[in-house]
Amino acid sequence: MGFKLKDIKPNETVDQDTVKQQKQSFLTKEIKLFSKPFSNKVKEDFYTELSVLLKAGINLKEALELIHDSQKNKLTKEILQGIIEKIISGESLSEALQSNKQFTSYEYFSIKIGEETGTLAQVTEQLGAFYVRxxxxxxxxxxxxxxxxxxxxxxxxxxxxxxxxxxxxxxxxxxxxxxxxxxxxxxxxxxxxxxxxxxxxxxxxxxxxxxxxxxxxxxxxxxxxxxxxxxxxxxxxxxxxxxxxxxxxxxxxxxxxxxxxxxxxxxxxxxxxxxxxxxxxxxxxxxxxxxxxxxxxxxxxxxxxxxxxxxxxxxxxxxxxxxxxxxxxxxxxxxxxxxxxxxxxxxxxxxxxxxxxxxxxxxxxxxxxxxxxxxxxxx
CATH class of the missing domain: 1.20.81.30 (Type II secretion system (T2SS), domain F)
Incomplete structure (x- = not known):
C-alpha cells in the first residue's frame, strides 16, 4: 500500500506519536503472544464460509467483509480488515495471506492455485474440509x-x-x-x-x-x-x-x-x-x-x-x-x-x-x- 497524505503529521508531533505507536505495538505483541486470532478452528469456519459465499456469486471483497462483520474476536477482525485493505489496494488473496504469519505456505499455494485456475471457491471448500479433518x-x-x-x-x-x-x-x-x-x-x-x-x-x-x-x-x-x-x-x-x-x-x-x-x-x-x-x-x-x-x-x-x-x-x-x-x-x-x-x-x-x-x-x-x-x- 502507498503512503496516505492524511497520515503525515507535523514534525513537532512525530516523536509523541512514535512513542504511542511503539507502546501500542508492544502491547499488541504481548496480547498476540498468548492468543491465536486465526486458530485452526477459525480457519475451518473462515474457508468454509468463504467457499459458500463465493459459490453464491458474491465477490471476494464483499465475502470477506461479511465474514469480518460476523467475527467477535477483535484480533481476528483486525487480520481480516488488513486482508480486505490489501485486496482493495490491488493485491490478490494469496498475496494478502502470504504477508501474514497467521497463514501457512500450504494455504498460500492452495489459494494461489485457485486464483490461477479460476477454482477459488472449490479450493477454499477443500481448505475448509482440510481443517475440518x-x-x-x-x-x-x-x-x-x-x-x-x-x-x-x-x-x-x-x-x-x-x-x-x-x-x-x-x-x-x-x-x-x-x-x-x-x-x-x-x-x-x-x-x-x-x-x-x-x-x-x-x-x-x-x-x-x-x-x-x-x-x-x-x-x-x-x-x-x-x-x-x-x-x-x-x-x-x-x-x-x-x-x-x-x-x-x-x-x-x-x-x-x-x-x-x-x-x-x-x-x-x-x-x-x-x-x-x-x-x-x-x-x-x-x-x-x-x-x-x-x-x-x-x-x-x-x-x-x-x-x-x-x-x-x-x-x-x-x-x-x-x-x-x-x-x-x-x-x-x-x-x-x-x-x-x-x-x-x-x-x-x-x-x-x-x-x-x-x-x-x-x-x-x-x-x-x-x-x-x-x-x-x-x-
Missing amino acids: RNEQRRNLIGALTYPMIILTTAVLVVVFMLQFVVPMFQDIFEQQKVELPAITKFIIGVSEFVKDYGWLLILIIVLLIALNYAFKNAVRFKKVKDQIILKTPYLGNFVKTVYLSQFTQAVTLLTASKVPVVNSIQLVKQMINFHPLQEALEDVEQHILKGDSLSKSLKQQKLFDDKMVAMVKVAEETNQNEFIFDRLNKQYNIQVEQKSKMLATIMEPFIILIIGVLVGVILIAMYLPMFKLSSVIG
Whole structure:
C-alpha cells in the first residue's frame, strides 16, 4: 500500500506519536503472544464460509467483509480488515495471506492455485474440509492422550515425592543404625540426593530445551534433525509419517483437480508441506520425473512412500484417474490417522503404568531390603 497524505503529521508531533505507536505495538505483541486470532478452528469456519459465499456469486471483497462483520474476536477482525485493505489496494488473496504469519505456505499455494485456475471457491471448500479433518484429528489425539498424560504426571509427582521426602527418611534411619546397604539402595539414595541437590537444574534444562525449540523451530538444520528424530521414533514416527502422507495426497488431489502438470504439482507440494523428510523425498521424485520416469516409479524409489500408494498411483496413471485415486488415498490415510491416534493412547496407558510401577517397586524394594537386615540385627 502507498503512503496516505492524511497520515503525515507535523514534525513537532512525530516523536509523541512514535512513542504511542511503539507502546501500542508492544502491547499488541504481548496480547498476540498468548492468543491465536486465526486458530485452526477459525480457519475451518473462515474457508468454509468463504467457499459458500463465493459459490453464491458474491465477490471476494464483499465475502470477506461479511465474514469480518460476523467475527467477535477483535484480533481476528483486525487480520481480516488488513486482508480486505490489501485486496482493495490491488493485491490478490494469496498475496494478502502470504504477508501474514497467521497463514501457512500450504494455504498460500492452495489459494494461489485457485486464483490461477479460476477454482477459488472449490479450493477454499477443500481448505475448509482440510481443517475440518485436521481439527478432528487434533481432538481425537488430545482426547486419546489426556488420560495417559494425567497418569504420567501424577506418577512422576509420586516418584519425585518419594525421592525427595520418603527416601531421605529411610536414609536417616539406616545411618543411625549403621546398617550395611545393598547396591540398589545406595543407587536410589544417590538418585534421591541428586534430585534434592540438582532438581532445579533439571527443570532449568527442560525449560531451556523448550525455549531453544521455540527459537530455532524455523531453522532449516534444526528442523531437519528434529524431523529425522521424530521419523525414527518407534510408532510415533509412523504416525507422523501417516499424517504428512495424508496432507500430501490431499494437496495432490487439489492440484490434479486444477489440471496442474505432475512436475509442477510435486514442486508446489514440496513447498506446501513443512516436513523435511517428505521434502527431500519429493526433491528426488522431481528429479526422476524430469529424467523421464513415471510418478509411480519415482515414488517407489523412496522409502517414505508405502507400496499401497505406489500401486494405486500406477493404476491412476494407467486409467488417467489421478484425482479420484489420490482422493481415495487421502481418505484412507485420514482413517489411518484416526485409528493410530486412538491406538497410541491404548498403547501409552499400560506402558506408562508399567514403567511407573517398576520405578515405584524398585524404590520400595531398595528401601525395605535394609529394613530386613535391621530387623535381624535387632532380633
